[in-house]
Amino acid sequence: MTDLTRTFAALSDPTRLTMVERLMAQGELPAGALVAGFRISAPAVSRHLRVLREAGLIHQRAAGTHRYYAVRPEAMQSIARWTMDHRSFWEGSLERLDNLLALNPDTMDTA
Amino acid sequence: MTDLTRTFAALSDPTRLTMVERLMAQGELPAGALVAGFRISAPAVSRHLRVLREAGLIHQRAAGTHRYYAVRPEAMQSIARWTMDHRSFWEGSLERLDNLLALNPDTMDTA
DNA sequence: TCGTTATTTAACGCAACAGTTAATTAAAGT
DNA sequence: ACTTTAATTAACTGTTGCGTTAAATAACGA
Known part of the structure; x- marks a missing residue:
């Protein structure tokens, strides 16, 4: 695991x-x-x-x-990092999510 | 569930x-x-x-x-949305936690 | 010290999970 | 029609997970 x-x-x-x-x-x-x-x-x-x-x-x-x-916070960050690591897969239909959240995923810190 | x-x-x-x-x-x-x-x-x-x-x-x-x-993609988006909904909690707080650990190691659980 | 409060650990029952092999369904190829 | 290939479902087994109540641990206040 x-x-x-x-x-x-x-x-x-x-x-x-x-x-x-x-x-x-x-x-x-x-x-x-x-x-x-x-x-x-x-x-x-x-x-x-x-x-x-x-x-x-x-x-x-x-x-x-x-x-x-x-x-x-690190635990939450590790989830965020995983989703962002695969962003290219699901970002195609991201517009709806962007509109909902009004945020820009590119600003996410991946350190 | x-x-x-x-x-x-x-x-x-x-x-x-x-x-x-x-x-x-x-x-x-x-x-x-x-x-x-x-x-x-x-x-x-x-x-x-x-x-x-x-x-x-x-x-x-x-x-x-x-x-x-x-x-x-929607499944991945729902995870991304959840993490982003709580972004204010975890973003940029890694340094703070590190400082806490450096200062008070005995307050930290190590399981 | 003694009883109370906060929280965890122990012991147990039951439902859900993940793996196996055997059997079944269904489409192709000959 | 028959056999092979792709994949699933069935049946069974061992393990894990979540709930309970009872007991244990530890700090607090009187």
Whole structure:
């Protein structure tokens, strides 16, 4: 399993995808705050966080009894880089996407 | 399971990710050509192609006994759109993370 | 110290996944 | 019509993934 397939696997679960989106939107959050947002048990959330952490998607910071989680930008960048690496394949019908996003993919940093 | 999680699930298998990459690089290919590139059996390849097709990642064209497969650009675009939707989170933040790591290595999880 | 809070780990059940070989469908070639 | 080729579906097996509840770990406050 490559790093990228592990990243995709981590994001293939709806709960985990939502977690990552919430962490990106709201910034660093403790595990408990994430538990509150889902109907699954705390241990289930903890396991999801572990999967995300082991896939390199999030990072953990301990403070007292709390564990704060945040998305690692590098993980998102590796996905962006992969899509951009194959841009020439799908850019043919990109106009619609460009119009929707009003962005220029050429400005993306691929370092 | 949302469309996007299904897309990520389809790409979470190394064989399928490689298939998609080969189809993007080489264009439309018959199933047999893909079988040749892997050590798994033809039925296994066929199943992978079905998963990719049901996830909307590839499209099938029948010609005689051959089934030609090709990546659907829209699938790649939906990934690109998701990453771009969260671009403000990850763009240009690589240096910041590196600085954090250099300053507080013990706060960083190394799993 | 003791009980409470935050979070993870342990143990277990069940559904889904990926691989195999055997059988099936379907189009071509002879 | 018969055989070969291309590909899929069927049936079975071992593994992985996600959920649960119960137990463990660790820091906090009284």
